[in-house]
Amino acid sequence: MKAMVYRGPYKVRVEEKPDPRIEHPNDAIVRVELAAICGSDLHLYHGMIPDTRIGHTFGHEFIGRVEAVGSSVQTLKPGDRVMVPFNIFCGTCFFCARGLYSNCHNVNANATALGGIYGYSHTAGGFDGGQAEMVRVPFADVGPTIIPEWLSDDDALMLTDAFATGYFGAQLGDISEGDTVVVFGAGPVGLAAARSSWLMGAGRVIVIDHLDYRLAKAREFAFAETHNFAHHDDVVVLLKKLTGHLGADVAIDAVGAEADGNLTQHITSAKLKLQGGSPIALNWAIDGVRKGGNISVMGAYGPLFSAVKFGDALNKGLTLRMNQAPVKRQWPRLFEHIRAGLISPGDMITHRIPLDAIAEGYHMFSSKLDDCIKPVIVPGA
Amino acid sequence: MPYTPDKPVSPPSADELRARIPGWGADLDPADRPSFPKERFDPGATGAHWTEPERQGDDPRRERSIEHAHLTAVYGTAQPLHGVSGAIRRYAYARYSEGRAAHWLLLVLGDRVEATGAHVRSLFTTRPDNPITETGILAEPRLRPIASRRGRVDLRHAWIDPILVAGPWILGGWVALRMVRRVFVRRS
Numbered sequence: 001m002k003a004m005v006y007r008g009p010y011k012v013r014v015e016e017k018p019d020p021r022i023e024h025p026n027d028a029i030v031r032v033e034l035a036a037i038c039g040s041d042l043h044l045y046h047g048m049i050p051d052t053r054i055g056h057t058f059g060h061e062f063i064g065r066v067e068a069v070g071s072s073v074q075t076l077k078p079g080d081r082v083m084v085p086f087n088i089f090c091g092t093c094f095f096c097a098r099g100l101y102s103n104c105h106n107v108n109a110n111a112t113a114l115g116g117i118y119g120y121s122h123t124a125g126g127f128d129g130g131q132a133e134m135v136r137v138p139f140a141d142v143g144p145t146i147i148p149e150w151l152s153d154d155d156a157l158m159l160t161d162a163f164a165t166g167y168f169g170a171q172l173g174d175i176s177e178g179d180t181v182v183v184f185g186a187g188p189v190g191l192a193a194a195r196s197s198w199l200m201g202a203g204r205v206i207v208i209d210h211l212d213y214r215l216a217k218a219r220e221f222a223f224a225e226t227h228n229f230a231h232h233d234d235v236v237v238l239l240k241k242l243t244g245h246l247g248a249d250v251a252i253d254a255v256g257a258e259a260d261g262n263l264t265q266h267i268t269s270a271k272l273k274l275q276g277g278s279p280i281a282l283n284w285a286i287d288g289v290r291k292g293g294n295i296s297v298m299g300a301y302g303p304l305f306s307a308v309k310f311g312d313a314l315n316k317g318l319t320l321r322m323n324q325a326p327v328k329r330q331w332p333r334l335f336e337h338i339r340a341g342l343i344s345p346g347d348m349i350t351h352r353i354p355l356d357a358i359a360e361g362y363h364m365f366s367s368k369l370d371d372c373i374k375p376v377i378v379p380g381a
Numbered sequence: 382m383p384y385t386p387d388k389p390v391s392p393p394s395a396d397e398l399r400a401r402i403p404g405w406g407a408d409l410d411p412a413d414r415p416s417f418p419k420e421r422f423d424p425g426a427t428g429a430h431w432t433e434p435e436r437q438g439d440d441p442r443r444e445r446s447i448e449h450a451h452l453t454a455v456y457g458t459a460q461p462l463h464g465v466s467g468a469i470r471r472y473a474y475a476r477y478s479e480g481r482a483a484h485w486l487l488l489v490l491g492d493r494v495e496a497t498g499a500h501v502r503s504l505f506t507t508r509p510d511n512p513i514t515e516t517g518i519l520a521e522p523r524l525r526p527i528a529s530r531r532g533r534v535d536l537r538h539a540w541i542d543p544i545l546v547a548g549p550w551i552l553g554g555w556v557a558l559r560m561v562r563r564v565f566v567r568r569s
Contacts, residue, residue, distance in 0.1 A: 007503075008496035010546045011515035024437040024455055047496075050488035051470060053460040054499040074430060090454060091429025098420045101427070106434055109445040109456040113479055116457070122470075123488070126457025138455045142428045171414045177406070178392045198402045201409040203392020210534045223402050230534040244389020260535045271541050273489060304485050326416065333408070333415045342404030363517030368533075369524035 002379070003057045003132030004358040009047030010366075012359050017057070020128065020136035025072035028140035030082060034157050035062035035130045035377040036349075038086075039187050040300040042366050043257050044121055048273060048302050051110065051122040059377070060086035060118040061161040062130030063153060066140075073140045082144035083156040084137055085164075085327035088116030088127060091142035102324035107138065113303065115324070123303065131358065133379045145331065154346025155338055157376065158188070159331060163345035165298055166192020166254065167334060168325035170200055172296035173250035178203035182239060182248040182288060183224070184281035186214035188348045188374045189298050190254030194222035195343060197250075206242065208235060208284070210260060213371040221347060229261055239288035247290030255281035256299025265307065276304035283309045289318060297322035348374045354381040444474040466495035497549070516546055 003017045020029055041058050043049050066080045076082065089096050089104035095115075096104050107116035108125035116138070119129015129135065137144060147156045166189045175181060181197040183190045186209035197205045207218040207226045215226035232238045239248060257277025258270040261284070269278035277300070285295045286309050295318055313320060337343045350373045353361040361375050392398075398405045411417040434454045444462060445452050462471055473487035503510040513519060530536060 007510055007515050008500065010542070011510065011512065012517075013511075013515045023458060025435055047492065050485045050492065052492055054495050055460050057459070072431075072435070075428065088455070089427075090434045091427030092424060092431060092433060096427055096429075097424035098422050099416070099426070100420060106454040107456070109443060109449060109453045110474070111446050111479055112448040116455075122457065122460070126459050128457070128459040139429070139434070141430060168416055171416045172419070174411075177395065177409055180390075180392065196408075198398070198405050199408040200414065201395075201406045203398065204390075212532075230532075242390075245384075246389060260538075263537055266538055267541070271538065271545065276485075302485075303479065304482065321419070323419070329415050333413065337404060337407065340404070340407075342407060357520070359515050359517035360520035361517070363520055364524050367524075367529075367539075368535075369521075369526060369529040371529070 001133040002355055003128070004059065004355065004377075006044065006052060006056045006058065007054060010045065012045065012058075012362050014356055014358055017132070020134050022068060022070045023136065024138060025070040026139050026141055027070040028066050028073060028076055028137045028144065029068040029134055030062075030064040030084065030130075030137050030144070031067045031134050032062050032064040032130050032132060032379050033081075034064075034153055035059045035379065036157055036160075036162070037131070037361060037365050037375045037377065038161055039189065040120070040256065042362075043300060043302065045362055045366060046258070046270060048257055048270065048277070049121045049123055050303060053122060056119070056121065057128040057132050058119040059129030059131030059135070060120055061157060062118075062135065063147060063156050063160065064130070064135070067134060069140060075141045076144065076146070081147045083147050083160055084118070084130070084144045086117055086161040087143070087324065087327055088118065088125065088138050089142060090139055099326060099329055100323070101326035101328060111303075117324070131355070131377050133355070143328065145328065148335065150339065151335070152346055154349055155344065158345035158348060158374075159327070159334055161325070161327060162188035162348065162374065163192040163343070164327040164330040164334060165189050165325040166194075167196040167330050168323075169193040169252050169254065169296045169298035170196035172321035172323070173197070173252055174294050174319070174321070175200040175202050175250055177201040179249035180204040180206065180243055181250045181252065182206045182208065182285070183252045183254055184208050184284060185254035185299065186211065186218040186226070187254065190252070191218055191222050191348055191373075192345065193252045193254050193298060194218055194224045197252075198223065199337070199342070206239075206248065211368055214373060217373055235261070235284050236287040243290070247288055247293060249290060250294045250296070251285035251289040253281045253285050253295065253297045253299045257301050259299070269306065275306045277301035277306050279306040279308045286313045286316070286318065289316070291316045293318055295320045298325070349376050351375040352378055352381070355379045444471050446474060446479060448478050464495070464498065466491040466498065469494060512546060512550060
């Protein structure tokens with residue numbers, strides 16, 4: 001089969017690889033119909049995530065058709081069209097039993113701090129991902145769901161990670177009616193978090209980024225008030241002025257490891273890999289939120305230490321919540337919202353690329369060219 | 382003027398927001414939020430029809446975190462360890478927990494060693510690494526390269542990327558050239 005493979009930092013190409021095979025009785029093999037490139041894939045692409053091996057196939061957002069199932073699979077059969085959450089999880093360990101599907105303890109031999117994720121290095125378990133013609137899907141009775149007939153492919157794809165993660169992020173903010181929510185980052189997760197904040201009763205939603213085309217999308221897609229941090233000397237002062245010098249009630253970090261806005265932080269983390277990630281957005285969140293406020297971290301960071309301002313977080317009495325999203329737990333409610341016409345996650349997609357053009361897709365997304373917000377790979381194109 | 386108990390900036394009323402934002406307040410009640418509370422004991426909700434999963438196998442060669450009691454029930458089999466990079470990574474897993482910086486720094490070292498070796502090996506194959514096509518920069522002319530970058534704050538560090546990507550190739554070529562010259566000078 002054809003698959004995207006990693007060839008080292010900033011380099012990817014398409015190669016012929018052996019077809020994936022059933023390796024466990026509850027495995028399925030899925031023929032990929034659509035796969036997305038996620039902002040967190042860029043951390044792999046830039047060589048920031050430890051134990052990203054040459055030949056690894058990225059891709060944790062995908063939908064497709066079941067090609068084959070293992071002997072113990074009961075809920076799926078060949079031909080079913082499925083959406084697959086980015087988490088690989090067993091369903092019965094201590095963490096899965098408590099709804100923490102992203103923290104499954106039975107699927108990632110390489111680390112205990114993280115569950116399994118498709119195509120996200122050996123630090124996330126060493127499973128090849130979905131930017132390929134086919135992919136192995138472990139625990140087929142637990143993770144994937146048959147795509148309802150009324151759900152569009154684009155919406156289904158965006159629920160496998162990006163929109164579900166943003167929605168989860170808004171929940172971790174513990175938003176109360178009338179709260180002012182500031183979202184750092186107007187990428188897909190930030191857009192989803194901003195849109196979801198209104199569902200939870202926010203009184204005001206402010207989105208901060210430095211890319212004007214993304215801020216325009218935040219106004220249109222998420223009805224948000226937007227500010228370009230490059231036009232302001234100090235984002236924290238801006239936030240204080242916007243909120244009567246109190247600070248926002250809730251801040252959501254939807255940026256993560258490669259944040260811009262502080263040259264030293266960016267170079268020491270994203271370029272020189274001396275930190276697990278550049279915590280600029282997180283530090284702005286800590287300083288820009290009000291005392292006693294809540295911070296939700298959805299941005300992805302590497303496992304090394306980062307220079308985070310914990311002293312300010314302590315002194316302000318903040319509550320910090322974070323996790324990789326347990327995606328499937330979000331789906332029933334998000335299905336209701338889509339059916340009711342309240343949200344349209346697929347509207348975040350801006351580009352469609354054939355698998356053969358994967359290197360160009362990564363370059364476009366990484367360099368933020370052509371107003372790219374969410375690129376989608378079409379393996380069959 | 383001193384600060385008061387009220388919010389200095391009042392949000393619009395619920396009616397105003399409901400009229401302006403589709404679905405405003407649909408999940409106002411925390412009970413409607415699927416991850417509230419974040420931990421909720423409900424083992425029957427996952428679709429699993431086992432009390433503990435069957436084991437995929439117990440490959441003794443498969444590396445694992447020493448924080449795990451055993452190899453996990455299911456594990457990825459993509460890109461098994463090999464060569465020098467494999468030895469470095471195996472040592473990182475076998476010796477250090479995830480709590481130790483050495484664990485991660487060794488894994489990063491393994492990544493760089495493997496990437497370098499893969500580049501060199503590829504030169505002796507029918508499909509050597511091509512930094513032009515594999516970085517995707519050939520798409521630049523179609524992607525409005527100038528307009529897309531105008532006024533962006535990240536331009537301040539964009540100059541580093543070509544150095545990171547092309548630098549090792551140029552440095553490697555220079556070292557190779559020096560070695561070849563030295564051999565020729567000695568012979569003459």
